[in-house]
Amino acid sequence: MVADFRSRPTTVDEPASPGTPPAAPARSTGVTIAGIALRTPYWVFTGAVGLIFLAPLVWTAVASVAPQAGTNQVDGWGLGNYETLANYQAGIWRYLANSAFVSLLTVALTLLVSLLGGYAFARFRFPGRNILFLLTLAILMVPYATLLIPLYVLLNEVGLQNSLVGVALVLTMFQLPFATFLMRISFEAVPRELDEAALVDGCSSFGALWRVLLPAVKPGLITVGLFAFLAAWNDFMAPLILINDSERMTLPLAVSNLRGQVQGVVDYGATEAGVVVLALPCIVLFLLLQRHYVRGFMSGALKG
Amino acid sequence: MTVTAPSRPPSAAMRGPARRRGRRGLLGWLYATPTAVFVGALFVVPLLLVVKMSLSRWPLLTGDQGMNAPDNFTKAVDHRFFTDSVVFTVKYTVLATVLLLALGLGLALLVQESSRWNSLLRASFLIPSALGLASASLLFYVLYSPYASPLAPVMESLGFTFLGSPTAALLSTTFLIVWRYAGFYMVLMLVGLQGIPADVYEAARSDGASRWQTFTKITLPLLRPTLALTTVLCVTGSLLAFEQFYILTKGGPDNSTITVVQLIYMVAFQGQNDLGVAAALSVIVLLALIVMNALQLRAFRSEER
Numbered sequence: 139m140v141a142d143f144r145s146r147p148t149t150v151d152e153p154a155s156p157g158t159p160p161a162a163p164a165r166s167t168g169v170t171i172a173g174i175a176l177r178t179p180y181w182v183f184t185g186a187v188g189l190i191f192l193a194p195l196v197w198t199a200v201a202s203v204a205p206q207a208g209t210n211q212v213d214g215w216g217l218g219n220y221e222t223l224a225n226y227q228a229g230i231w232r233y234l235a236n237s238a239f240v241s242l243l244t245v246a247l248t249l250l251v252s253l254l255g256g257y258a259f260a261r262f263r264f265p266g267r268n269i270l271f272l273l274t275l276a277i278l279m280v281p282y283a284t285l286l287i288p289l290y291v292l293l294n295e296v297g298l299q300n301s302l303v304g305v306a307l308v309l310t311m312f313q314l315p316f317a318t319f320l321m322r323i324s325f326e327a328v329p330r331e332l333d334e335a336a337l338v339d340g341c342s343s344f345g346a347l348w349r350v351l352l353p354a355v356k357p358g359l360i361t362v363g364l365f366a367f368l369a370a371w372n373d374f375m376a377p378l379i380l381i382n383d384s385e386r387m388t389l390p391l392a393v394s395n396l397r398g399q400v401q402g403v404v405d406y407g408a409t410e411a412g413v414v415v416l417a418l419p420c421i422v423l424f425l426l427l428q429r430h431y432v433r434g435f436m437s438g439a440l441k442g
Numbered sequence: 443m444t445v446t447a448p449s450r451p452p453s454a455a456m457r458g459p460a461r462r463r464g465r466r467g468l469l470g471w472l473y474a475t476p477t478a479v480f481v482g483a484l485f486v487v488p489l490l491l492v493v494k495m496s497l498s499r500w501p502l503l504t505g506d507q508g509m510n511a512p513d514n515f516t517k518a519v520d521h522r523f524f525t526d527s528v529v530f531t532v533k534y535t536v537l538a539t540v541l542l543l544a545l546g547l548g549l550a551l552l553v554q555e556s557s558r559w560n561s562l563l564r565a566s567f568l569i570p571s572a573l574g575l576a577s578a579s580l581l582f583y584v585l586y587s588p589y590a591s592p593l594a595p596v597m598e599s600l601g602f603t604f605l606g607s608p609t610a611a612l613l614s615t616t617f618l619i620v621w622r623y624a625g626f627y628m629v630l631m632l633v634g635l636q637g638i639p640a641d642v643y644e645a646a647r648s649d650g651a652s653r654w655q656t657f658t659k660i661t662l663p664l665l666r667p668t669l670a671l672t673t674v675l676c677v678t679g680s681l682l683a684f685e686q687f688y689i690l691t692k693g694g695p696d697n698s699t700i701t702v703v704q705l706i707y708m709v710a711f712q713g714q715n716d717l718g719v720a721a722a723l724s725v726i727v728l729l730a731l732i733v734m735n736a737l738q739l740r741a742f743r744s745e746e747r
Contacts, residue, residue, distance in 0.1 A: 184559075184563055185563075187552070188566040189566075191567050191569065191570055192566050194581055194582070195570070195581075197592060198581050198585075201584075201592075251477055254473045254475075254476055255473065255477035258470045258471075258472075258474035258477070262469060262470025263466070263470065264468070264471050270474060273485070273486065274477060274481050276485075277481070279731070281682045281703065281727055282682060282703075283682065283684065283703045283707065283724060284724035284728050285488050285489070287717060287720050287724055288487075288491035288492040288721070290717075291491065291495070291505070292487065307480075307484060310480060314477065314480055314481065318477060343469055368572065371574065372573070372575065372576060373574070374689075379707075379711065390574060393580055394689055397580075410590075412580065413580050416580075417577050420573055420577075421572055421573075423572070424568070424569060424572035425565075428565065428568075431572070436629065436630075
């Protein structure tokens with residue numbers, strides 16, 4: 139389905155190449171002076187709309203190093219706000235490590251579970267197959283909060299209260315509908331002859347998965363991993379409810395709490411620095427993997 | 443539809459394939475086991491537990507104190523913020539959905555043609571969606587503050603603040619959401635637009651249809667499946683709004699921006715510490731959501747006829 143979409147004349151997932159000068163839209167008839175004059179309002183208008191979307195990000199990055207009253211960076215430009223952030227409570231390295239741990243564990247678990255699950259749903263018929271698949275998709279239908287309250291109780295029961303592993307398990311579960319769906323269609327897009335040939339040649343079903351199918355579904359895995367990372371890195375509600383020890387907070391929680399650190403007076407400079415640290419990995423990944431990112435959104439659309 | 447083995451008498455000829463199918467079935471289960479464990483332990487069990495909790499007295503600190511149905515539900519509905527939060531959540535949902543779908547479609551039409559400039563535009567519309575909702579809310583928390591915002595002089599001279607009055611807080615939060623999600627809805631709209639065959643447009647042009655006629659008579663009707671999907675997604679997401687209000691407004695000013703999910707969080711963990719009532723609220727939200735989605739899908743389907 140995805141491949142079919144990409145063969146259409148206009149492509150959404152064509153990566154932008156930053157820094158290249160704007161080219162004339164394909165439909166404009168020749169590069170005449172009149173043509174350029176006609177298109178100028180269009181460029182100005184669309185450029186302005188684009189700037190509205192970029193401006194808040196750029197402003198935050200600049201403001202985080204700019205002088206500002208009531209922050210650690212009062213005179214001149216510098217990294218004072220980042221120092222405040224670095225020294226907040228357990229220190230930013232602790233929170234970065236917590237966030238990295240939760241994110242990487244979520245990515246690893248999501249990749250593993252959805253790889254095996256997608257393979258099972260795409261290539262095997264077994265009793266309960268459709269029920270299990272529908273149940274997995276049904277996770278999307280249930281509000282986050284509806285599940286987090288009983289999960290808080292359940293994780294307490296099994297000794298995973300206040301635990302980053304518990305948070306990663308919960309976040310993995312929330313990733314499964316998208317991940318399983320995407321891996322299933324990725325496997326289904328691979329011709330059956332490929333793994334059947336491997337089975338005939340004496341490969342075990344796991345050998346066929348590992349040696350033959352894995353390279354074929356790699357794009358799907360990258361998309362699943364990317365979305366799992368972004369979701370886990372940015373998640374706010376699960377750690378808010380499941381973590382109550384300030385040593386174990388993830389970065390979004392820490393930055394959110396940091397706002398009120400000095401007797402209710404908000405340190406806006408440190409908040410800006412926190413937003414930059416939070417946003418940076420997401421924006422870098424977005425720019426590197428834009429094609430996979432957009433394809434993830436599209437597979438969501440094609441499901442409907 | 444579950445696949446069951448045929449219950450014919452096992453003849454010598456049948457035994458081979460049947461046994462192989464059984465083995466394949468077993469292997470399938472083996473690969474599906476991790477999924478089943480996650481879905482079972484972290485989705486099905488909590489779902490059953492939340493129903494049990496909604497029927498039991500369940501304080502945060504002492505846990506299960508036995509059945510008390512239907513006390514939690516009456517307490518939930520009688521909560522002093524229940525009606526206000528439902529009304530506010532619905533108001534916010536309508537506003538966010540209308541704006542996001544209109545803007546998503548508008549942006550999609552704007553950058554529909556393939557060119558480098560349009561790729562650049564698409565990327566800039568999409569970048570905010572890579573940010574977490576919490577990060578985006580923190581960003582706008584600073585941007586809206588009367589102290590640190592670059593718009594502070596404007597606020598001062600006009601005598602208002604972005605989060606100062608209930609209406610301003612609602613509109614400001616909606617702006618943040620539109621900024622964060624417009625690119626996402628643009629992509630979904632682009633997928634829908636590209637599903638419309640080019641020759642339909644050609645035919646309309648040769649019939650002398652105006653741009654507006656083409657849009658209302660061709661684009662919108664043929665985009666219906668996409669519009670249905672985006673509406674369901676946007677309504678569901680907006681009804682469950684939490685982070686943006688938790689970070690930006692904390693429910694204020696004057697408790698005017700409490701959403702239903704925020705109410706659940708407040709009842710469970712802030713002050714009241716009553717997980718039973720919070721569970722009852724969660725069950726109400728879940729049922730409301732299922733009914734809403736069913737109604738929306740039916741509405742879009744019956745329009746199709």
